[in-house]
Amino acid sequence: MKVLVTGVTGQLGYDCVQELERRGIEVRGVASRDFSLTDHAAAKRYIETYRPDVIIHCAAYTAVDKAEDEQEICEAINAEGTRNLAKIAQELAAKMIYISTDYVFPGDGERFYEPADKKEPQNAYGLSKLHGEEAVQELVEKYFIVRISWVFGINGRNFIRTMLKLAETHDTLTVVDDQIGSPTYTHDLAVLLADMAQSDKYGVYHATNEGVCSWAELAAETFRQAGRKVTVTPVPSSAYPTKAVRPKNSRMSKDCLEAAGFHRLPAWQDAVGRYLHELNSKAE
Numbered sequence: 001m002k003v004l005v006t007g008v009t010g011q012l013g014y015d016c017v018q019e020l021e022r023r024g025i026e027v028r029g030v031a032s033r034d035f036s037l038t039d040h041a042a043a044k045r046y047i048e049t050y051r052p053d054v055i056i057h058c059a060a061y062t063a064v065d066k067a068e069d070e071q072e073i074c075e076a077i078n079a080e081g082t083r084n085l086a087k088i089a090q091e092l093a094a095k096m097i098y099i100s101t102d103y104v105f106p107g108d109g110e111r112f113y114e115p116a117d118k119k120e121p122q123n124a125y126g127l128s129k130l131h132g133e134e135a136v137q138e139l140v141e142k143y144f145i146v147r148i149s150w151v152f153g154i155n156g157r158n159f160i161r162t163m164l165k166l167a168e169t170h171d172t173l174t175v176v177d178d179q180i181g182s183p184t185y186t187h188d189l190a191v192l193l194a195d196m197a198q199s200d201k202y203g204v205y206h207a208t209n210e211g212v213c214s215w216a217e218l219a220a221e222t223f224r225q226a227g228r229k230v231t232v233t234p235v236p237s238s239a240y241p242t243k244a245v246r247p248k249n250s251r252m253s254k255d256c257l258e259a260a261g262f263h264r265l266p267a268w269q270d271a272v273g274r275y276l277h278e279l280n281s282k283a284e
C-alpha cells in the first residue's frame with residue numbers, strides 16, 4: 001500500500017507520516033513546495049506519477065479569521081483544491097480520507113452533533129470545508145470524511161503552545177469559557193487515520209479526544225499539568241471579538257467510531273499530558 005499525505009509541514013500531516021512510517025507503510029508527505037492545491041494540473045501530474053492507493057488530505061487553508069477577508073483564496077484551496085484531489089483519487093481508484101471540522105455545524109444548543117446532522121457553517125472557513133466534504137462525497141467512491149476540532153500537535157502552532165508562551169510573562173490570563181468542544185491531539189488522531197487507511201469502513205466520522213471542555217478549562221488543565229502557577233479567569237466570547245464567528249457548541253458524537261469497530265481516542269486530559277511530555281522531549 002502506498003499513501004500520499006498532504007499538509008506534511010502542518011500539525012496533522014506531520015504526525016500521519018510518522019505513524020504510517022512506524023507501521024512500515026510506504027508514505028510520501030507533500031506540502032505546497034511539491035505542488036499547490038490551487039494548481040490543478042501540477043497536483044494531477046504529481047499524484048498520477050506517485051499513484052497512491054490512499055490519499056490522506058490534511059492540507060488546508062486554516063487561518064480562520066483571515067479567511068473572512070480572503071474567502072476566494074480559502075475556497076480555492078479548501079473547496080476547489082479538494083474537488084481536484086477527489087477527481088484524481090477516483091481516477092486512480094484510490095481511497096481518500098478528507099479531514100474536516102466541527103465548523104460545518106451551526107454550533108448552537110448543547111447536544112452532541114451526529115455525523116448526518118444539519119450543516120450550517122457560521123464562517124467562511126467552515127463553508128469552504130463543507131464544500132470540500134461535498135466534493136469528496138460526490139466524486140469519490142472509497143471515502144472517509146473525518147471531522148475534528150481544537151487541534152494540537154508537535155509540528156505547528158496551537159492554543160496550548162500559545163498558553164504556555166503567555167505563561168512565561170503572565171500570572172493571570174483571561175480565557176473564553178462559553179465555547180465547549182473537544183481537543184484533538186494529532187498524535188492520537190494519526191493512529192486512527194492509519195487504521196482507516198488500512199480498512200474499507202468508508203463513511204463520515206467524528207474523531208476528537210474523549211470528553212469536552214471549554215478553552216478556559218483546557219488552559220487551566222495545561223497549566224496544572226505543566227506545573228505553571230497561572231490563574232485562569234473565565235470570560236465570555238463577547239470579551240474577545242474575532243473576525244470569524246466561533247461556534248459555542250462544538251460537541252460531536254463519536255459513537256460512529258465504535259459502531260464501525262474503530263477505537264475512540266484517549267481522554268483529552270491524558271492527551272494534554274502526553275503532548276507536554278512530547279514538547280519537553282523535543283526541547284531537550
Ligand SMILES: NC(=O)c1ccc[n+]([C@@H]2O[C@H](COP(=O)([O-])OP(=O)(O)OC[C@H]3O[C@@H](n4cnc5c(N)ncnc54)[C@H](OP(=O)(O)O)[C@@H]3O)[C@@H](O)[C@H]2O)c1
Pocket residue numbers: 006007008009010011012013031032033035036037038057058059060061062077099100101102129148149150151152155156
Ligand atoms: N487546526 C485546527 O484547530 C483544526 C480544527 C478542525 C479541523 N482542522 C483541519 O485539520 C486539518 C489539519 O490541520 P492542521 O492544523 O494540521 O493544519 P496546519 O498546521 O495549518 O497545516 C496546513 C497545511 O496545509 C498546507 N497547505 C496550505 N495551503 C496549501 C496549498 N495551497 N497547497 C498545498 N498545501 C497547502 C500547508 O503547507 P505549506 O506549509 O507548504 O503551506 C500545511 O502543510 C486541516 O484540514 C484543517 O482544516 C484543523
